[in-house]
Amino acid sequence: YIRLYPKRQRSEAENKDVPLSLSEELQKQVLHNESSVLSSVFPGFHLIPRLSSIVPESCLLITVGLLVGGLIKLAGEKVPPVLDSKLFFLCLLPPIILDAGYFLPIRPFMENLGTILMFAVVGTLWNAFFVGGLLYAVCQMQSAPSDLLNLELLPCLLFGSVVSAVDPVAVLAVFEEIHINELLHILVFGESLLNDAVTVVLYHLFDEYSSVGTVTVVDAVLGVLCFLVVAVGGVLVGAIYGILAAFTSRFTSHTRVIEPLFVFVYSYMAYLSAEMFHLSGIMALIACGAVMRPYVEANISHKSHTTIKYFLKMWSSVSETLIFIFLGVATVDGDHSWNWTFVTVTVILCLVARIIGVVGLTFIINKFRIVKLTTKDQFIIAYGGLRGAIAFSLGYLLDNDRYPMRRMFLTAIITVVFFTVFVQGMTIKPLVELLAVKKKQEAKRSINEEIHTQFLDHLLTGIEDICGHYGHHHWKDKLNRFNKKYIKKCLIAGERSREPQLIAFYHKMEMKQAIELVESGGGVKLPPSVPSTVSMQNIQPKKPPPVERALPQIPKGREDEIRKILRGNLQKTRQRLRSYNRHTLVADPFEDGWSDLLLKKSKMIELEKKMNNYLTVPAAPPDSPTITRARLSSDPQTYQMKQMSDSVPTIQVDLASPQSPDSLSLLDELQRADQRRELRRRPPPDEEEGGLMMRPPQARGGDQGEEGGPSAKEQRLQRCLSDPGPSAEDDEDEPFLS
Amino acid sequence: MGALNSLPDEPQYVGLAEKTGFSFEQIGILHKRFKQLSNNGETLRREDFNTIPDLLCNPIRSEIIEAFFDRRNFRQTDAVGTVHEIGFGEFLLVMSHFRPPSIRLDDEQKEVIRTEKLRFLFNMHDTDNDGTITLEEYRHVVEELLSRSGALGKETAKGIADAAMLEVASISMGHMEPDEFYEGITFEHFNKLLKEFEVESRMNIRFMNMDTTTLCK
Numbered sequence: 001y002i003r004l005y006p007k008r009q010r011s012e013a014e015n016k017d018v019p020l021s022l023s024e025e026l027q028k029q030v031l032h033n034e035s036s037v038l039s040s041v042f043p044g045f046h047l048i049p050r051l052s053s054i055v056p057e058s059c060l061l062i063t064v065g066l067l068v069g070g071l072i073k074l075a076g077e078k079v080p081p082v083l084d085s086k087l088f089f090l091c092l093l094p095p096i097i098l099d100a101g102y103f104l105p106i107r108p109f110m111e112n113l114g115t116i117l118m119f120a121v122v123g124t125l126w127n128a129f130f131v132g133g134l135l136y137a138v139c140q141m142q143s144a145p146s147d148l149l150n151l152e153l154l155p156c157l158l159f160g161s162v163v164s165a166v167d168p169v170a171v172l173a174v175f176e177e178i179h180i181n182e183l184l185h186i187l188v189f190g191e192s193l194l195n196d197a198v199t200v201v202l203y204h205l206f207d208e209y210s211s212v213g214t215v216t217v218v219d220a221v222l223g224v225l226c227f228l229v230v231a232v233g234g235v236l237v238g239a240i241y242g243i244l245a246a247f248t249s250r251f252t253s254h255t256r257v258i259e260p261l262f263v264f265v266y267s268y269m270a271y272l273s274a275e276m277f278h279l280s281g282i283m284a285l286i287a288c289g290a291v292m293r294p295y296v297e298a299n300i301s302h303k304s305h306t307t308i309k310y311f312l313k314m315w316s317s318v319s320e321t322l323i324f325i326f327l328g329v330a331t332v333d334g335d336h337s338w339n340w341t342f343v344t345v346t347v348i349l350c351l352v353a354r355i356i357g358v359v360g361l362t363f364i365i366n367k368f369r370i371v372k373l374t375t376k377d378q379f380i381i382a383y384g385g386l387r388g389a390i391a392f393s394l395g396y397l398l399d400n401d402r403y404p405m406r407r408m409f410l411t412a413i414i415t416v417v418f419f420t421v422f423v424q425g426m427t428i429k430p431l432v433e434l435l436a437v438k439k440k441q442e443a444k445r446s447i448n449e450e451i452h453t454q455f456l457d458h459l460l461t462g463i464e465d466i467c468g469h470y471g472h473h474h475w476k477d478k479l480n481r482f483n484k485k486y487i488k489k490c491l492i493a494g495e496r497s498r499e500p501q502l503i504a505f506y507h508k509m510e511m512k513q514a515i516e517l518v519e520s521g522g523g524v525k526l527p528p529s530v531p532s533t534v535s536m537q538n539i540q541p542k543k544p545p546p547v548e549r550a551l552p553q554i555p556k557g558r559e560d561e562i563r564k565i566l567r568g569n570l571q572k573t574r575q576r577l578r579s580y581n582r583h584t585l586v587a588d589p590f591e592d593g594w595s596d597l598l599l600k601k602s603k604m605i606e607l608e609k610k611m612n613n614y615l616t617v618p619a620a621p622p623d624s625p626t627i628t629r630a631r632l633s634s635d636p637q638t639y640q641m642k643q644m645s646d647s648v649p650t651i652q653v654d655l656a657s658p659q660s661p662d663s664l665s666l667l668d669e670l671q672r673a674d675q676r677r678e679l680r681r682r683p684p685p686d687e688e689e690g691g692l693m694m695r696p697p698q699a700r701g702g703d704q705g706e707e708g709g710p711s712a713k714e715q716r717l718q719r720c721l722s723d724p725g726p727s728a729e730d731d732e733d734e735p736f737l738s
Numbered sequence: 739m740g741a742l743n744s745l746p747d748e749p750q751y752v753g754l755a756e757k758t759g760f761s762f763e764q765i766g767i768l769h770k771r772f773k774q775l776s777n778n779g780e781t782l783r784r785e786d787f788n789t790i791p792d793l794l795c796n797p798i799r800s801e802i803i804e805a806f807f808d809r810r811n812f813r814q815t816d817a818v819g820t821v822h823e824i825g826f827g828e829f830l831l832v833m834s835h836f837r838p839p840s841i842r843l844d845d846e847q848k849e850v851i852r853t854e855k856l857r858f859l860f861n862m863h864d865t866d867n868d869g870t871i872t873l874e875e876y877r878h879v880v881e882e883l884l885s886r887s888g889a890l891g892k893e894t895a896k897g898i899a900d901a902a903m904l905e906v907a908s909i910s911m912g913h914m915e916p917d918e919f920y921e922g923i924t925f926e927h928f929n930k931l932l933k934e935f936e937v938e939s940r941m942n943i944r945f946m947n948m949d950t951t952t953l954c955k
Contacts, residue, residue: 370942371939447905449934451883451898452932455883456941458797458798459862460942462798462802465792466771466793467768467771467943481795502880502884502898503884506894506898
């Protein structure tokens, strides 16, 4: 295919350079190394904050490339053709596309698929023909001595198709930094991904036709057919490889270390296979990533997931950097043929075509959309149509014989790329601010929103069914059910295949909160998410006899003191952590999988039930924050509590050994001691909480003889609990975190 | 669609069109569907909804059906309680909650529509009509959503509902004494909670292109 098999023409030119002397070889190597070192240094731009807020990173990188190229030229060396199209399409482009495809937000993408396809297909076609056609017309209007008169229609159209495709790399680079709202982001980005099929087909077609010379209607129809095959074929190839990858990941529970490898290998193979059959490699890669992700993520270990995520980000970052730098180098080096008319007309036509295309298409699209696109949206979409390295590489691949104007084309392409990246890229951020375009939501996805999203889905599906209308939601629901019934069973290992989405989301959130809490040093620092003092107690309905308030034995002042100190640390994350204690964390629950965790949880619940049977007591009084604080923090409180335990009869469930006879014997002891004691019954959620359930040593009645001077012990207890001793905590944290 | 050329009940439709905002075409189609569901009767009962096979797989089926019979959704001020059967007018009123907002609305009108839709959702959750969604009611909602998964069931549902409730309380109340009790989610809290949810653009059905072939089931 075009991208993989450069024409013979170029290799002949390279043959002349074959006998390189040793010193030249060395110089070549040094240059390569220099450019890679330079490129790895340049993410250091982030250290200059003001600079990177004004100028997008892509511009800076191109500038660096220009400098490097200039330096090399000054040194009198011949710049190696670093932006070799083969290198570009085989090595530099796939990581970026895979990163985009794997992390593609499926829901907004699917919801807007119609719009995206319209822009990608019809928009690109319009751009190509408009630019190509008008350029030809302008060329014909030139006076006699001009070169441009020799330019025929088909090469113009070819040029138009190359220069009109919105580039995913450039769009990603610029849009990452402006944090625009999800809808616009997915529209422009989706368009840049899907227009690959169109570009491929047009390029191929015009290339072939320009050698034939004439085009008939049959050819045009065949062209359309070709497009369908390329696009759909690419997606199918990607989907097949995605399913294969998902299926493979089902069996990798014993070889966790190489799980990320499967993801990368299958994706790359999808890309190569598609390119080999002259299908759209980019679409294959996107389809592969998007299809395999839900299943793979359910199967692989947490560590593999992290590995995949960071490797993808790393590779795509490096690729992007290299692409822009090499673009700069190639600009300095390339042999240009500057033609004022051609270049300026190209740039103007590109802009005009884009604007007209977007406005016209939106007019049609809005008739079919529920959420219409406003003028502001249209402007951003039009303005966000950046060209990039793909256009350049495609131009580079053109055959020099057949296209004598190749150098002029390249110059024009580079000018357009520079214009869009520099001018549009730099000004889009201030324009977004100026127009007050809606930005990306900063808020974390809350569990309420997730519940309501699901609820709304079912509701709308139900209403559609009542209307008898087979709409959007109906088919989505059918697909989901099919997915759940058949596909998930095949592709996801074990218990996870039956886990509904809401629970999966909830668990993910729990995990995240748990990790955050541990990393923040056991709760000493308050997570800033929702600064409130509302806790589980506040929402639990009180039991009818409010016995608890009648029994406070701790002096009120002490209560308040403790409460004040510990209130700040009691956050909603408390009940997130209930299934974790130090031991399960150390044993790395991520590796054991959810089923184990859930088993443990259910065991804990059973144990609780047993305990509740022994104790006919209401739950803890106001200073239960003390205890829960102990339960929360990874460590020191618990150990300190243990020291006290021999003198103070506490109900201590040490989860290191949930069913150990020791804990149960303690219970027996307490059962005898507790005839008159009344501890307030814990609010219901605590029943499920598997954390260390420490019942406080509340000396309720005066005649708890066995407790032996409860007040003294209590005070010691409370004193030690009210002094958390941050340094101790940090020490405790180290071994786990390292 | 030739059937639309002759709408026998057109004079009645004018009143309905004004109240609900549907076009005559849409009302005609929905009337057809109503007749189908009610077996050409004048009123619709709960059992009539059982004839829709796809609805049986829906986890929140009972809530949806209840919503049709809930007086609070009939746009009569201060009506509470449920009815046993509904006429076409009420059917249309309930359906109108799912109409997409016109693009030409100003912010105030958009706010009104948004409040309406949120109110509908609220009413679906608040089954005992007391104006707040208590923890029990919310738990019920989550249980229903998870009801088709069976396996993990009640405990997890409880946990999720509790977490969600805690979140609402944190967002709405901010600061609470440990012995204060959060009664339940009132409509203002509900509004605040789902501020970012964009209900007005998500809670919509396309009533435009319904064709009669699919209606014949």
